[in-house]
Structure formats: C-alpha cells, structure tokens
Amino acid sequence: MDETPSAQDEISEERSPARRRARGRNPRGQGERLRDEILSATLRLLNDLGDDEALSLRAVAREVGIAATSVYIHFEDRDALVYAALERCHRDLVRDLDQAETGAADPVARLRARLLFLGSWVGRHSGLYKVLHESTLNQRTHLAFKEDLTDRTTAAVQRCMDAGLAPADDAAAVSLDLRAAVHGTVSMRVNEPDLPWPPLEEQIDRFLTKLVGVRLPGGS
DSSP states (O other): OOOOOOGGGGGGGGSOHHHHSOOOOOOTTOHHHHHHHHHHHHHHHHHHHSOGGGOOHHHHHHHHTSOHHHHHHHOSSHHHHHHHHHHHHHHHHHHHHHHHTTTOSSHHHHHHHHHHHHHHHHHHOHHHHHHHHHSTHHHHSOOGGGHHHHHHHHHHHHHHHHTTSSOOOOHHHHHHHHHHHHHHHHHHHHHOTTSOOOOHHHHHHHHIIIIIOOOOTTOO
16 A cells, blocks of 8 residues: 555654664564564554554554565555454453453453443553544454454343343343443543543443343442
C-alpha cells in the first residue's frame, strides 16, 4: 500500500532516542521475533492514535528501527498489519479476562469480575478499544476473532442460569443485551469523559441486576 506522509508520522520521533536507533539485523531464523516487534509497535501506536487510518507503516518501521520495506515482508498492507495486531491484542485480553475471574466465589461473581476488568482495561487502552470496535476496519473486514469473547460472555451468563443464580432464559440474547450495555457505557466514557459518570461498578451491578436478573450481595 502506497502511503503519503502524515502528521502522525512524527509521533514516534518524540519517543526515546534508544527506540529510534537503527535496529540490528535479526539472526537467521528469528524472523518471527521481528514480526512480534512490529506487532508490539503497532499496538503502541494504535493506542496513541485511536484510529487505524491514521497509522502509517513508516511510523511503525521507525518505532521498531527498521526500513519500511521490512514491514511489507511480514504484512501485505496496513489492514493486514492492523488485523494481526488487534488479533493479538484480543487474544491477550481474553486471557486476562479469564484470569480476572479466578478465585471468584460463584458464577455471578466471576461474570462481574470479567465485566469490571473489561472496564478497567478500556480505561488503560482507550485507543485500542476504539480501533477494535469503532474503526473503519470493522466495516471493511470481519474481525472473526472477536467472536471468542462473545461466546465466553454467553457461557458466563449461562453458568449463572445453570446455577440457579439468574432466571432461566436465552443466554445468548441476555448476553447480547449485557454486552451492548457494557460496551455502550465504556465507549461513552471514552468519547464523552466529561459527563457526570457514576462509578463503573455501580453501572455494572445495575446491568447485572436488570438485564441478567441476578441478586448481588447487599442488593434488594
């Protein structure tokens, strides 16, 4: 993909001189290491930019310390690079969500822990969240890897129902309502941060009570 220089090309110039120094050639057989470094650099820049179309392969190459042509060895174009970076980001997020619910007392507590972790993750990675869910790449490409998180949320809701902690219902439909509510509030918090937001925990608890039908400790 041919690219014209843009203002964002200068972003990585503001980073540490050590990162801008020319990168040495990888030893033979370590091409995968370079690919990982390119993905890591892409995720850093996407989080800064919050917009996949503002990303330049020149800026990615400069962030890693390689020639721009080296990026094309691993990725056909910008969309292919962004897709691969988001896929890795999503995989790591799913792993961390699974870890967040470890030690929770019951299925409701585990579902709540997952949602709270997602909210905190978005607060730390708002740019990546915008690219994952609001970028034009979503319109041009089916981000199939996102289905994994959808399935896991549905399974978490189903466990609440199976345990008798939520009314029996269509878990997929309830999960969709819950996801829409959670993604709506975290997206609005990113895009309209000056609104008088209540603590995220309070909203999550209301969603769980009203949409899933669970009873939380201390609730009515």
